[in-house]
Amino acid sequence: MSTVRVRVSHAVVAFDGRLALDDVSLDAAPGAMTAIVGGDGAGKTTLLRLLVGRVPLASGNLEVPDLASVGYLPASVGCWAGLTVQQNIDFVGGSYGVPSNRLARRADELLAAA
Numbered sequence: 001m002s003t004v005r006v007r008v009s010h011a012v013v014a015f016d017g018r019l020a021l022d023d024v025s026l027d028a029a030p031g032a033m034t035a036i037v038g039g040d041g042a043g044k045t046t047l048l049r050l051l052v053g054r055v056p057l058a059s060g061n062l063e064v065p066d067l068a069s070v071g072y073l074p075a076s077v078g079c080w081a082g083l084t085v086q087q088n089i090d091f092v093g094g095s096y097g098v099p100s101n102r103l104a105r106r107a108d109e110l111l112a113a114a
Helices: 044-053 085-095 100-113
Strands: 006-015 018-028 061-064
Touching: 006 044, 018 044, 044 061
Parallel strands: none
Antiparallel strands: 006 018, 006 061
16 A cells, blocks of 8 residues: 555646636545545546546646555446446456456455455
């Protein structure tokens, strides 16, 4: 488990000049479960995308552990109901190019934790 905290300080993210995050701060301790809650368009997905390096930080500070230590469990639309758990794991892992031996190990870890 990573010992790096997730720290976001005064984060600003903008898309085409439109603010998606405006002065957002978050401090989550290693091993803690943190919930990001808000209505549609509140910036939850943008914040998560920021934490995994998918969107650039316009201003503010960001400290996150390596990607292998970050997990994400959406409340909905995070998996496909028509697929089994294993098929969902295989599909998503394959989409990210995770080698099958590493994917099997990681799936076992995640399923044991769940």
